[in-house]
Amino acid sequence: MKVIPIFLFFVLFSQVNGQTPSLRRDVLYRISEKDYRPTFSCIATRLKLGMRKDLALKQLDTLLTKEYGDMFWMYSCTGLYFSTKKILPTSYKKKIRECWKKFTPYRGDTENHFLMYYSSLYLMSQEWPNLSASEWFMHCSSRELQKESEEYLNFWINKTVRYGQIEFDSPRYLYYFITPLILLAEYAKDTIMKKKSEMILEYLLVDYASQYLNGNFCGAHSRVGNDAAFDTRNAEAASYGEYFFEDSIKHLLPDIAFAALSSFKLPPIIKEIAHDRTEPYSEHAIKKSRDAIRYSTELNSSVYKNIFMTRHYSLGSIQGGLIQPIQQRSWSLTINSPQKNNIIFGLHPYVSEKELGMFFPEEPSFMLEKIDAVKNGYTSENKWVGGSPYESIRQWKNQIECSYDIPKDEKYQHVDLFLPGWGTFLSVDSMEKKMIRIQYDSCVVTIVPKTAFILQNKNDNFRLRLSLDSGKTSYFLACDTYDGFNEFDDEKSFCGKIDVPEGKRKEEWLFQSKFIESKLGSGILKIKNGTNERILDFNSITIR
Amino acid sequence: MNKAGVRCWVLVVRKILCPTVILSSLILYPSSLLLAQHTRLYACIIGSDAPGSSMGGSSLGAGLWQSDDTAKTWRQLGWKHVKCYSVDVVNKSNGKIIFQACGNGVLRSTDAGLSWRMLTDWRITEVMDIAIDQTAPKNIYIATPAAIWKSNDGGDNWYEADSDIPYPVFVSRIIIDPKNHLKIYAAIDTAIYISNDGGLEWVNAKANAITVHDFVVDDIKRLTDVDKTGILISEDTDTVNTNGGNRSTYYHSPSLYSGANDTVQFQNGKTTNLPEVPKNIHSTIEIGEYILLFGSLDGGVWKYVYELGSTLPVRTGLDSEQVWRLKAVEVK
Numbered sequence: 001m002k003v004i005p006i007f008l009f010f011v012l013f014s015q016v017n018g019q020t021p022s023l024r025r026d027v028l029y030r031i032s033e034k035d036y037r038p039t040f041s042c043i044a045t046r047l048k049l050g051m052r053k054d055l056a057l058k059q060l061d062t063l064l065t066k067e068y069g070d071m072f073w074m075y076s077c078t079g080l081y082f083s084t085k086k087i088l089p090t091s092y093k094k095k096i097r098e099c100w101k102k103f104t105p106y107r108g109d110t111e112n113h114f115l116m117y118y119s120s121l122y123l124m125s126q127e128w129p130n131l132s133a134s135e136w137f138m139h140c141s142s143r144e145l146q147k148e149s150e151e152y153l154n155f156w157i158n159k160t161v162r163y164g165q166i167e168f169d170s171p172r173y174l175y176y177f178i179t180p181l182i183l184l185a186e187y188a189k190d191t192i193m194k195k196k197s198e199m200i201l202e203y204l205l206v207d208y209a210s211q212y213l214n215g216n217f218c219g220a221h222s223r224v225g226n227d228a229a230f231d232t233r234n235a236e237a238a239s240y241g242e243y244f245f246e247d248s249i250k251h252l253l254p255d256i257a258f259a260a261l262s263s264f265k266l267p268p269i270i271k272e273i274a275h276d277r278t279e280p281y282s283e284h285a286i287k288k289s290r291d292a293i294r295y296s297t298e299l300n301s302s303v304y305k306n307i308f309m310t311r312h313y314s315l316g317s318i319q320g321g322l323i324q325p326i327q328q329r330s331w332s333l334t335i336n337s338p339q340k341n342n343i344i345f346g347l348h349p350y351v352s353e354k355e356l357g358m359f360f361p362e363e364p365s366f367m368l369e370k371i372d373a374v375k376n377g378y379t380s381e382n383k384w385v386g387g388s389p390y391e392s393i394r395q396w397k398n399q400i401e402c403s404y405d406i407p408k409d410e411k412y413q414h415v416d417l418f419l420p421g422w423g424t425f426l427s428v429d430s431m432e433k434k435m436i437r438i439q440y441d442s443c444v445v446t447i448v449p450k451t452a453f454i455l456q457n458k459n460d461n462f463r464l465r466l467s468l469d470s471g472k473t474s475y476f477l478a479c480d481t482y483d484g485f486n487e488f489d490d491e492k493s494f495c496g497k498i499d500v501p502e503g504k505r506k507e508e509w510l511f512q513s514k515f516i517e518s519k520l521g522s523g524i525l526k527i528k529n530g531t532n533e534r535i536l537d538f539n540s541i542t543i544r
Numbered sequence: 545m546n547k548a549g550v551r552c553w554v555l556v557v558r559k560i561l562c563p564t565v566i567l568s569s570l571i572l573y574p575s576s577l578l579l580a581q582h583t584r585l586y587a588c589i590i591g592s593d594a595p596g597s598s599m600g601g602s603s604l605g606a607g608l609w610q611s612d613d614t615a616k617t618w619r620q621l622g623w624k625h626v627k628c629y630s631v632d633v634v635n636k637s638n639g640k641i642i643f644q645a646c647g648n649g650v651l652r653s654t655d656a657g658l659s660w661r662m663l664t665d666w667r668i669t670e671v672m673d674i675a676i677d678q679t680a681p682k683n684i685y686i687a688t689p690a691a692i693w694k695s696n697d698g699g700d701n702w703y704e705a706d707s708d709i710p711y712p713v714f715v716s717r718i719i720i721d722p723k724n725h726l727k728i729y730a731a732i733d734t735a736i737y738i739s740n741d742g743g744l745e746w747v748n749a750k751a752n753a754i755t756v757h758d759f760v761v762d763d764i765k766r767l768t769d770v771d772k773t774g775i776l777i778s779e780d781t782d783t784v785n786t787n788g789g790n791r792s793t794y795y796h797s798p799s800l801y802s803g804a805n806d807t808v809q810f811q812n813g814k815t816t817n818l819p820e821v822p823k824n825i826h827s828t829i830e831i832g833e834y835i836l837l838f839g840s841l842d843g844g845v846w847k848y849v850y851e852l853g854s855t856l857p858v859r860t861g862l863d864s865e866q867v868w869r870l871k872a873v874e875v876k
Contacts, residue, residue, distance in 0.1 A: 069624060069625025104623040104624055105625060106627070106647060106648065107648045107649075107669070109647070109670060148666060151666065152666040155666070291690070293689035293690060293712065294712060294733050297712065298711075299690065360599050361672060366841050367599060374599050
């Protein structure tokens with residue numbers, strides 16, 4: 001009985017130019033058949049394929065009855081509406097229209113929230129262009145909503161492509177950028193908005209591709225969830241990595257249906273960049289911190305990001321400090337291995353109402369009291385995500401130096417490193433020398449703590465805990481392949497190395513690597529691989 | 545109908561029908577007597593006490609709630625899900641023109657809360673407080689985590705009105721002096737700023753800045769500021785003596801009538817010892833004689849009635865909602 005749906009699939013999608021038809025077919029059929037909890041994306045898939053249609057409409061009834069209150073509801077409802085517009089029964093279109101009149105969704109407080117909110121409002125006000133104010137939940141007319149949404153989207157795109165993204169390189173939140181941009185690129189009628197959306201989608205995906213290593217999202221992250229803290233292949237972005245960069249998907253996220261239902265196709269050069277690891281390379285990039293609304297002298301400080309990529313491992317970092325609340329990952333070393341938990345990283349477990357007050361408007365002391373109910377484990381001395389204002393990081397290629405100067409009145413007076421348990425400790429006496437050397441597959445990791453430490457075995461992994469000496473500690477870490485490994489000579493091999501792109505000032509470059517180049521403020525991003533080039537020019541809204 | 549006929553009908557209406565209707569109404573609906581002139585309470589809710597409903601999240605109960613029976617019952621007005629930090633009402637509108645300071649921006653209702661229009665755009669977010677100039681209600685001030693904004697046309701257009709306040713400008717409260725509508729007080733995270741010209745220019749009222757969580761200006765023009773360590777009172781409304789004064793640590797958030805020596809002073813001058821209040825009180829108001837209402841971030845509005853041998857405060861609605869602010873307005 002699958003003959004008809006498969007035939008329908010080819011009728012529906014054979015004319016569009018998305019990712020490969022077989023991949024899209026695979027994604028959509030698997031989403032359609034799997035019993036996920038009801039989501040707009042699953043329902044849209046089933047309606048589009050004509051599979052389990054009665055169930056889909058029943059679930060849609062449920063979703064449209066319950067009053068959902070935020071931008072997550074908005075973008076997914078918008079996705080369903082547009083992707084099924086030609087086949088959705090009129091009665092359901094009317095129900096959706098009513099929801100946009102009566103529901104009053106929260107706009108949220110982050111970059112991804114605002115993008116979801118305004119991309120949805122943009123498309124829905126485009127769909128119903130002449131409605132009066134009383135027909136919308138905001139009591140603003142379609143024209144007013146279209147204007148405001150367009151203004152915000154232009155503001156965000158212009159700022160991001162010239163001065164850097166705020167919620168950058170997030171294994172979890174990247175998908176909340178990709179999905180609304182796919183919807184804009186696919187369904188915006190205005191050709192300029194459509195083109196801009198395609199271009200910034202490419203911008204985000206090439207940024208991801210250059211830090212992608214066989215399914216892993218390497219380097220420092222603005223935000224990483226607890227689930228992906230030890231292995232980014234568990235994160236939501238992995239699903240999009242597989243969809244855009246690979247030929248099959250293991251980690252199937254229902255919302256990827258919106259990508260598979262669209263005609264957006266990744267340019268081959270970006271896919272090549274995700275895979276070309278023939279030669280090691282460094283990439284330097286500038287990002288932005290989240291709006292610091294208290295306790296800071298600058299709203300959005302610049303974040304300087306480094307990544308060193310090889311086919312065996314990748315080491316990446318930012319300069320340290322507190323640039324995002326709760327979920328920051330300041331540095332990580334990712335081993336390209338099929339083993340689970342393939343990341344080494346370190347942090348000072350900073351816990352403070354000041355951190356929460358810096359980024360959230362609510363009462364700081366109250367937030368600290370309640371935070372564990374919102375972000376589990378934030379107050380734990382053993383936590384594995386989060387930044388610290390007392391951390392300072394320098395990276396030079398495959399080596400990193402992390403220093404900590406922690407005041408006495410801070411809650412936790414130690415620094416932790418996570419070491420996956422599947423490595424092999426190379427020498428027993430290395431502890432006495434204050435040098436730890438571990439082999440992970442073909443990589444050797446050397447860590448030199450500068451103060452006393454203990455190694456704790458926790459759940460088959462290791463926690464390396466450094467204590468402070470007069471409030472301070474630091475460590476060096478280097479990684480190399482076993483064959484090419486040279487004796488790591490403590491900091492002597494590190495000092496004096498300059499952490500900037502060769503011959504260039506890091507403050508001047510939004511991106512600088514062999515794959516991506518963009519001068520700060522220029523609005524022009526050059527994507528290159530060998531002799532192939534693709535230039536995204538956000539000034540003229542053209543791709544060359 | 546001639547003039548005599550008209551006069552006759554007027555007499556019938558005045559002397560017979562009206563009293564009959566009023567009397568019947570009072571028999572059938574005794575609460576209408578209460579509603580004729582009463583204190584209307586507003587509670588600003590930022591989320592429920594369920595995990596994830598604040599700090600970037602939201603919940604169905606977030607928004608503005610109203611009570612017309614001294615906090616016995618509450619009903620939600622308009623928008624759900626959107627955090628409400630503050631509310632102000634145009635006094636002359638008899639409760640019809642209401643402004644909400646919300647996570648999404650500023651909402652205005654001109655029909656006592658039946659419908660709401662979003663007045664601000666993407667530039668303004670997380671509005672922490674709102675103050676209407678009651679002598680010229682088109683003039684409205686709002687406090688946000690990044691700026692002070694002002695509208696001169698009832699909220700339709702906004703401009704930044706904090707040019708001489710250095711960053712960071714996290715403004716938690718903005719208050720208009722009850723005796724001088726051009727004098728504006730703004731609680732910035734590091735200091736109290738005062739403008740004497742309706743927001744054109746600001747001066748830092750505190751040489752030695754501390755974190756200001758909230759503050760109030762009372763009827764006798766005492767400026768009271770509150771930080772984590774308690775309450776400080778200025779007697780001249782222009783300076784706050786950071787070295788003097790008694791800081792009460794009892795209330796986390798301000799009660800204007802809470803002062804030194806653990807006492808509460810009511811508007812009528814009577815005093816009582818401070819009651820034992822729930823944790824995380826974020827707002828305190830006095831209504832009627834001897835009644836204090838507390839809004840708790842742990843959930844609920846709490847009522848404390850001061851009488852001889854009085855009992856502890858009791859919860860009186862919105863039990864699972866985080867109450868950021870309470871406001872009382874007289875309506876007919």
